[in-house]
Amino acid sequence: MSFSNPHPSQPVWLFRFAALVALATLGLVCIGGLVTSKGVGMSVPDWPTSFGYGMFALPISMWMTGGVFHEHTHRVWASGVGLLVVFLARWTAGSASRKTLARVGIAEVLAGVILMQINPLWKGEAHFLLGIGGVVLAAAAVGWKNAPASRLSVRLAWAAFWLVQLQGSLGGLRVVLDSWAIGGTTGGTVFGMIHGCLGQVFFVLVTCLALSLSGWYSRWTRNATEFRESFWVFLGTALVFGQLILGLWMRHQHAGLAIPDLPMAYGQWWPKTDAESLVRYASRREGVDAITALQIHMHMFHRINAVLATLAICMAFRFSRNLPHGHPVRTLGSLWLCLIGVQFSLGLLTVLTDRAADIATAHVAVGSLTLALGCWSCWAVRVHQRQFAEENRVLAGSVLPEIPAVR
Amino acid sequence: MKNTLKVVSMAAAVAASSALAGEITGKIKINGEVPPAREITPIKGDKLCGALHTKPVMTRTYIVGADHGLANVAVYIKAGLPAGKTYTAPATKPLIDQVGCVYEPLITVAMVGQTVDIKNSDAFMHNVNCQAKVNKGFNFAQATQGQVNPRVFDKAELAVKLICNVHPWMSGYVHVFDHPFFAVSDKDGNFTIQGDLPDGKYTVEANHLKSGMVTGEVEVKGGKATLNLELAVK
Numbered sequence: 352m353s354f355s356n357p358h359p360s361q362p363v364w365l366f367r368f369a370a371l372v373a374l375a376t377l378g379l380v381c382i383g384g385l386v387t388s389k390g391v392g393m394s395v396p397d398w399p400t401s402f403g404y405g406m407f408a409l410p411i412s413m414w415m416t417g418g419v420f421h422e423h424t425h426r427v428w429a430s431g432v433g434l435l436v437v438f439l440a441r442w443t444a445g446s447a448s449r450k451t452l453a454r455v456g457i458a459e460v461l462a463g464v465i466l467m468q469i470n471p472l473w474k475g476e477a478h479f480l481l482g483i484g485g486v487v488l489a490a491a492a493v494g495w496k497n498a499p500a501s502r503l504s505v506r507l508a509w510a511a512f513w514l515v516q517l518q519g520s521l522g523g524l525r526v527v528l529d530s531w532a533i534g535g536t537t538g539g540t541v542f543g544m545i546h547g548c549l550g551q552v553f554f555v556l557v558t559c560l561a562l563s564l565s566g567w568y569s570r571w572t573r574n575a576t577e578f579r580e581s582f583w584v585f586l587g588t589a590l591v592f593g594q595l596i597l598g599l600w601m602r603h604q605h606a607g608l609a610i611p612d613l614p615m616a617y618g619q620w621w622p623k624t625d626a627e628s629l630v631r632y633a634s635r636r637e638g639v640d641a642i643t644a645l646q647i648h649m650h651m652f653h654r655i656n657a658v659l660a661t662l663a664i665c666m667a668f669r670f671s672r673n674l675p676h677g678h679p680v681r682t683l684g685s686l687w688l689c690l691i692g693v694q695f696s697l698g699l700l701t702v703l704t705d706r707a708a709d710i711a712t713a714h715v716a717v718g719s720l721t722l723a724l725g726c727w728s729c730w731a732v733r734v735h736q737r738q739f740a741e742e743n744r745v746l747a748g749s750v751l752p753e754i755p756a757v758r
Numbered sequence: 759m760k761n762t763l764k765v766v767s768m769a770a771a772v773a774a775s776s777a778l779a780g781e782i783t784g785k786i787k788i789n790g791e792v793p794p795a796r797e798i799t800p801i802k803g804d805k806l807c808g809a810l811h812t813k814p815v816m817t818r819t820y821i822v823g824a825d826h827g828l829a830n831v832a833v834y835i836k837a838g839l840p841a842g843k844t845y846t847a848p849a850t851k852p853l854i855d856q857v858g859c860v861y862e863p864l865i866t867v868a869m870v871g872q873t874v875d876i877k878n879s880d881a882f883m884h885n886v887n888c889q890a891k892v893n894k895g896f897n898f899a900q901a902t903q904g905q906v907n908p909r910v911f912d913k914a915e916l917a918v919k920l921i922c923n924v925h926p927w928m929s930g931y932v933h934v935f936d937h938p939f940f941a942v943s944d945k946d947g948n949f950t951i952q953g954d955l956p957d958g959k960y961t962v963e964a965n966h967l968k969s970g971m972v973t974g975e976v977e978v979k980g981g982k983a984t985l986n987l988e989l990a991v992k
Contacts, residue, residue, distance in 0.1 A: 393887050394923035396897040402883075413901065416883050417804060417924035530888075530895030537895075630970075634992045637796055637817055639967040 365442055365500060369561035372435045376554045377716065379432050382425045383550055384715035387602050388708035391418025392543065395426070398526040399479045406430060406482075429519060434486055436515040436557070441490040443508035443560070445499030452491035459484030479523060483516055500564060507560040514553050521546040540603050547599045551719050558723045559730065571679050571731060575738035578680055580670035584732050587667050587687070588725030590660035595718050597653045602715075606646035607706045611635065613699060616654075622647055657698055664691045667728070679731035683724055690721045780955035780981040782939075786947040786964050788828040790991030792820045800927050806882050807859035807925060818864050819968050820991070827947020828989060830865045831966045832916075832933045834940035835951065836973060838960035845937050847871035851908070854920065854930055856884045856900070861920065861930030865967075867940045868932060870914055877906045884928070889919045893934065916965060931967060957981065968992060 386392050394417065395401045401409045401423050407430075414423050441448055463480030466473045499505050525546050528538030562568050578584075601607050609632075610616040617632060624644035633642045664687055671684030697714040704710050795816035802808045821829035847869045855862045857879040868874050878884050878900035886907070887897040892915040898907060911918065914936040922928035933940065941949040943964075951962075955978055962985055963973045969989040976985040 390926040391923045393897055394885055396885055396887070396899055402899050402901065413883060416806065418926060419883070419924055422923075529897065530890075537889075630992055634968075637793075637819060639819065 363566075366561065366564040366566075368435075368442065369439060369557070369564050372432070372439050373554070373557045373561045375428075375432050375435060376557045377719065379425070379428050380550055380554055380719050381712055381716045382421065382428055383547070384712040385708060386418075386421050386425050387543070387547070388706070388711040388715075389418055389421060391421050393526065393529055393539065394418035394422045395526070397475065398523045399426075399475050399482070401426065426522075429522065430482075433483065433515050433519055436511050437483075437486050437490045438493075439560075440508045440512035441493055442497065443500045443564070444505045446494075446496045447499060449491045449493070452487050456484045456486075456488030456491055459487060475527070476523070479520070483519065504560060504563045507556060507563055511553070511556050511560055514549070514556060518546065518549050518553055521549060544599050544603045547603070548596060551595050551722055554719050555723045555726050559726065562727060562730075567679075571734050572738045574675065574678075575735050575742055576674055576678055577739045578671070578674060578678075578732055578735060580666075580673075581680075581732040581736070583663055583667035583670060584680065584684075584725070584728045587660060587663035588722070588729050590656060590663050591691075591718070591722050591725050594653065594656045594660050595722055597649060597656060598715070598718060601646075601649055601653055602711075604646060604649070605640065606650050607701065607711065608636065609642050609646035609650045611702065611705070613702050616647075616651060621651060624648070657695060661691050661695055664688060664725075678735075680728055680735070683728045683731060687721070687724045687728060690717060690724060693717050694721050779953070780957065780978045780983070781953075782951040782955070782960070782962060782976055782978065782983045782985055784833070784949060784962075784985040784987065785825075786828045786831045786833065786943045786949065786966075787826040787986065787988045788820065788822055788947075788969065788991060789826070789988055792822050792991055795819070798927050800925075801859055804859065804925065806880075810858040810880070815858070815860060821945060823944075823946035825946070827943070827945070828966065828969070829943055829945045829947060830863070831943040831947070831949070831964050831989070832865055832867055832940065833943060833949045833951060833962060833964045833987075834867070834933070834935055835937060835955075836961045836963040838958060839937055839939070840956075845869070847873075848938055851875045853877060854932070855879050856886075856922065856928065859884075859922075859925050859928055861922075861928055863942070864930055865942050866930065866932045867942055868911060868934055869938050869940075870912060870934055870936050871910060873908045873910055874932065875906050875908050876900075876920075878903065883924060884922045885924050887921050887923055889921065890915060891918075893918060917967065933965065955981075962987070964989065 397403065399406060401419075402413060404410070404413075406426060409423055413419060437452075441452060444451075459480050461484075463477040463484060466480065467477035500508075521542055525539055525542035528542060531538035533541045601609075610622065612618070616622045617628075622628065622632070624647050629642050629644065629647075632647075633640075636642075668684040668688040671678075671681045674681040694714065694717045697710060697717055700710045701707070701714050795818070797814040797816055801811065801815045818830065823829060851873045852866050852868050853875045854866050855877045859880065866874065876886050881903045883899055883901045885897060885899045888895045888909075890911070892913045893911045896909065900907065911932065911934040913934065915934045918932040918934060920930045920932065938953045939951050939955055941951045943949045957978050957980065959975065959977045961973055962976055963971055964987045965971045966989055969992050972987050972989050974985050974987050976983045
């Protein structure tokens, strides 16, 4: 598997830049995970300012205090990723994108100005819009003439462009609406979960963009082979995504340690959740917070889904061995199996170490990578299926023997 | 003659007010084997907070004193007060201090409308994130040593949690009542509910964060009553 780019229309440096953005996004996922693991998300009560200071003007002494370090670093890092993604969109979509970028930038700046005029209380949100609008206008101002990358890459780049802005806004809402009551819970919890979930989707999207710009992807369509057992790839990916959502729910509802033992749960296969049992479980832990039946059930679903996702990925790996060497699904299948092994172990360690922040965060990061690899595999399956169907159609038209499907 | 009348009327006023003043005293005990306190290890790992302590800082889930007396229990009148009567919030201001990266006291009791002062005695920043469910939550930073921010709770609510996200192990609780008849048990479990409590029968509740709640009936006669309550380890 070589990512080097031989395609003349997609410069190798564009791929390298996209790969850098993907890496930076993984770093952002890690820092965001650490913020939740350590429970320091609200250590900076205002947004987009930090303690009234501009994003990049916070005194170092305040930045280095306790949980502020993680939360403010997350914000600064996110701003950096936002900046990179805007310029990645400009580069990928070519100089033709300048008009669109200019329109979007002006609209955002105007929206910021109007927001500030309507209500001074929305000054923060207005500054956010002015900030991103300014960055988008700066990207539009880059006069360098370059051709767009492939249509697929351009679409992915624009999706990343919009998603990074939405993700930034959601991160801000998570802070600003933290104490709002929404459907029996708080705005902080709701927006925190959406922000976390979208963060994973954004990471997958950026990796897909980098992949679409790589030389490896351009070679995917060679020697198309039908993969009839692709069901396991799709099932594994769906289960991993479901697992990430369950994990996010658990992290934001503090259900990670609702069950402290393994492989049984309070010595039972499915723990009782009557009032007396819940009080007994809560008494086993140091804190004073209660354990709810919902936390127990969600934790159990997370465990069961972990086993199902692992089995599905094992099956996908098993059948991918029937594919010829060099087939992307076969290559990805091996990597996927390794990752799910690491991820499963990290899940066990998370419980056994009493949800140590570093371990829990590594569990989130490897989960994101596992999802990305699953999505790549699904993509590879689809590309080969289409190519195989196309080749078969051509061959059938010229009355040539069919390419045998590999089982 | 005028002076004599003045003295007599003042004495009558004092007597009348003392007739209104009543108090319930007692002790909260804990039954069962109390789990040992654990060290709050993240404090050691924090450069600024760790430097403020020479001894390990322990959890305060159960603080048990002489004769199984349990500290940090909120004790308050739950029922028996005259229906529809409203009370004026005391002018005193309970203080919640953040000192050595720990909330002092762990449990604060206040009345609706009473000002609660929240102070940062440390030389570095804390934030105070109030996770109220009935009252309006708030979250503000206290960056300077000695900074005091007064806050008023406008609804009765038990165990309003305050946390510092800068130092996530820090938490404190405020119980807010719609009357002034409440207290917190001291290190030996003793408490005194004071105020203009008329003679009569009352239901008193003791509320501990981990052990839960227990209620007892008491009759105040001649402005005095005693009530001892027991909680079990949970």
